[in-house]
Amino acid sequence: MSESMALRGLYAVTPDETDDERLVALAAQVLAGRPALLQYRNKLAAAAQRRTQAAALRELCRAAGVPLIINDDLALALEVGADGVHLGRDDGDPAAARRALGSGCILGVTCYADLSRARAGAAAGVDYVAFGAMFPSSTKPSAPPAPFSLLGQAKAELGLPVAAIGGITLGNAAAVVAAGADLIAVIGDVFAAPDPAARAAAYRALFVSP
Numbered sequence: 001m002s003e004s005m006a007l008r009g010l011y012a013v014t015p016d017e018t019d020d021e022r023l024v025a026l027a028a029q030v031l032a033g034r035p036a037l038l039q040y041r042n043k044l045a046a047a048a049q050r051r052t053q054a055a056a057l058r059e060l061c062r063a064a065g066v067p068l069i070i071n072d073d074l075a076l077a078l079e080v081g082a083d084g085v086h087l088g089r090d091d092g093d094p095a096a097a098r099r100a101l102g103s104g105c106i107l108g109v110t111c112y113a114d115l116s117r118a119r120a121g122a123a124a125g126v127d128y129v130a131f132g133a134m135f136p137s138s139t140k141p142s143a144p145p146a147p148f149s150l151l152g153q154a155k156a157e158l159g160l161p162v163a164a165i166g167g168i169t170l171g172n173a174a175a176v177v178a179a180g181a182d183l184i185a186v187i188g189d190v191f192a193a194p195d196p197a198a199r200a201a202a203y204r205a206l207f208v209s210p
């Protein structure tokens with residue numbers, strides 16, 4: 001991972017949007033609020049559309065100076081020249097992803113509520129570990145809960161940035177940051193906000209020291 005990529009702040013994760021223009025317009029608004037990272041995640045689009053959308057986000061993120069992370073799909077990340085990839089338990093071996101990406105790209109893994117996955121991720125060379133769901137998520141209702149205590153535990157033991165995801169809103173995010181989250185990963189509360197740029201900027205403010 002390059003020195004200039006700070007893994008602290010809002011981690012904006014895109015919604016399942018199949019209207020390409022709408023996705024790009026929404027992402028442009030969110031990027032105006034300066035998240036630390038943008039993740040492309042779309043469970044509804046087919047492969048060809050995922051390529052189109054990822055390539056469009058690649059250009060937007062480059063212009064905004066915000067790293068683009070691709071969810072689930074190492075091959076797509078490599079194809080569009082993304083800045084990194086995020087892998088869950090069914091998305092391939094993190095050590096193999098690290099070898100394919102090289103050291104200059106960001107690699108993150110979902111650890112759910114399982115510290116042993118975070119330890120394995122650290123051994124595989126990941127840049128951050130993600131836990132969740134911190135709260136019930138209407139975007140992914142099937143996501144099982146993860147306790148806040150894991151955030152501080154993982155940080156203390158592994159010395160890696162920790163991401164938290166699931167049901168996070170501006171109203172509860174400060175508590176998640178206080179529990180140790182370096183990255184606050186959010187879909188609905190940012191992308192469905194009346195003003196996504198202002199909402200993203202409000203998350204950013206949570207990380208600015210007084």
Ligand SMILES: Cc1ncc(COP(=O)(O)OP(=O)(O)O)c(N)n1
Pocket residue numbers: 011013039041071072086087088089091109110130131132140163165185
């Ligand atoms: C930052 C971050 N954390 C967790 C997830 C969830 O990943 P995964 O478990 O692979 O589930 P899906 O996103 O594929 O539904 C994430 N995407 N980003």
Ligand SMILES: Cc1ncsc1CCOP(=O)(O)O
Pocket residue numbers: 132133136137138139140143165166167168185186187188189
């Ligand atoms: C992908 C994912 N993994 C656990 S919860 C979740 C969805 C997060 O979306 P939201 O921020 O809208 O709750």
